[in-house]
Amino acid sequence: MPQFKYKGKLKNGLKKEGTISGQTKKQVIEKLRTQGLALASIEQMESTFLNKDISIGNPVKLEDFVMFLRQFSTLLNSGVSLRDATAILAKQTSSKALGRALDQIEDELVTGRAFSDAAAEHKKVFPVIFIHMVRAGEASGALDETLDQLALQFEKQHETRQKVKAALAYPAIVGVVAIAVIIFLLSSVVPTFASMLSDVGGELPGITLFVLGASDVVAQLWWLIILLFVLVGISLWAVVQKPETKYYVDYALLKLPVFGPLLQKAALARMTRTLSSLFSSSVPILQSLQMVERVVGNEVISRSLKQSRDALESGQRLTEPMRKHWVYPPLVVQMISIGEETGSLDQMLTKVAQFYEKEVEYATDKLKALIEPVMIVFLAVIVGTIVISIIVPMFQIYSEV
Template sequence: MAYFKYKGRTGRGQVRQGRVKAGTKKEAIETLKGQGIALSQIQEVNSILYKDITIGSPVKPKEFVIYLRQFSTLIEAGVSLLQSNMILSKQTSSKGLQQALADITQRLESGQAFSDAAESHRKIFPPLFINMVRAGEAGGNLDEILDRMAVYYEKQYETRQKVISALTYPLVVGVIAIGIVIFLLSFVVPRFTDMFASMGGELPLITQFVIGLGEFFKVYWWLFLLVPLVSIVAFKYVQQNNERFAYSVDLLKLRMPIFGPLMQKAALVRMTRSLSSLFHSSVPILQSVEITEKIVENRVIEKVLKQSRTSLARGESMTGPFSHHWIFPPLVTQMISVGEETGSLDHMLGKVADFYDSELNHTTDRLKTLIEPIMIAVLAVIVGTIVASIAIPMFSLFEQIN
């Protein structure tokens, strides 16, 4: 949504000027015409004061899943689209979703189709949902489509939570390790520095290193905050503005020794389940592949899907590009080939999605079992190094006293 500054006259000839909020300039003009204002000028206000600032996604995945399930239930119960949106706009706890549903309700009252109304809020409603709803409106089976979408996004949310769960443990342990190191370097090591200096003699290399690190942190502690922050911001900026770099990052994610297979399975589940849902709803195959390219969230797979779409446009099989790329296991290409030959492509893709969803469960369980001892060992080495740097000179001191 954006703000537009306008100037015009009412039917009585009175001059009116001000600002109006709308998704596009065309919508702003229609809104003002509906208020009986004949416009003489209108332009978008670009000042940051009139920008809708959001951090991350306007609607959390969990909130969107809950909304879809409630929406599907209301439609299946025979509640109209207009009433369903009115009810859900009042019930949802998400401010972004509440505003979007309120706007969609107004559009529905003016006679606009739900899919077109939802498309004006692309940050909330993904392309897959919009196109599936459009297919449901055309086919007269919107209730079935919404139920299928609710199941789809519930499974997608579960898949996302599995990946997050697998990554949470090492992240938490890493933060704890950093906190312990900062505490030891800031409060423990400095207490022994003066004592070691009064002892005289040459300190062990490990002690010199830890003391030097403590002194460096004491003076340049701000670097430990600034460098990660600047690195993250720079990384995100380059990733968004350099397609080649972004592709390399996605490739690296899939190539990682431990987490790569997890990322690969999650991406395959997302791709195959999306295609299965689109094919089942009779969305044309070229359009289905194009939509999946936008929502797969991995540029490596996106590139192969584009090649597959080109292959389909030439009248060839969609599995050709898949079979020549390492990211697609033989099971995927074989099942898709069988689906193409038997005319049950949606069913086969659903089976592939279920298989890799199950594999994702096993992979996350194995990762948790594997990562726990590794992270404990890493933490023990870090803390042990600092403790040893203090203990070794202490032993030397005791030997001198005795």
């Protein structure tokens, strides 16, 4: 959004200057005048590296956003006006990006603009689900309850994500340690014994020749190995950014023998929890499905939801495409079907979300217990192979002496 530098005087005669963002110069002038500022000058700032907001990924941490939702709901429930609550939270939040956005929203509220419309201009800070649910809360007059519901949803989402990350972090850390140990042994330890074995002479075992060859490659081309890992990481990241290729990546991940079921349960928990929150906030079902398609984080489930949305538009039931898709277990389909028939779809989705959130918790604990001994054995085999490749020829030398 363009930024403008301004100077002027307040009604009490004090001079004021600063910067403000807005879509157009005319909009900014009107905004400043409603704040009681007599403008002396205003000019648009050049878009440079120094005044541009730069962020990688989501600029607001999920835990900061949950805290903001809880505090916002509490302030509104206590009778604090929407504008005052926004101003208070703009100063209290520990997230700079969120604080800047709330400052600008407060300026918009002065002009009589709705909070949801002002928040829609900060899509990097406020998720699309937040904007639509707040809009529904404003229309129903129950904004504090909507914010409580949003806080619960994002809390559950954060807890599920942390559990999955914890389960996947252990093998990743052990794998990195294993690679570091292998590189250290091959580049520093093995060459020391290689010169000793070459001086003695004689025929070396095949395993020793293999390890010595690997040691030469690592010692001479270590930089190429690191570069290769970086290039592979960048390539995978680029592939995941495209929906066409992300679908196949997500499909492959869901089909993994051990991690696939965990990722599937986490995605289903997020999908059902989000849909439940949207339905209970009276967001239209087709609009809710479209939003969940964008935020579910799994292209396989996203495309299946689009099929369900198309089915609804053509007069069919929501669960018709789900019954034919492998990603939905019978429990999910049956619960959603019961919700459709009884008119309690939001409640049924909440129960499904609670079930799979528990399943993710059990699955992560089980996965940790399973992976730990496997990774220890893997590391022991790798290091043991290198050690044996050195010890075996040394025993042969001693036996010949």
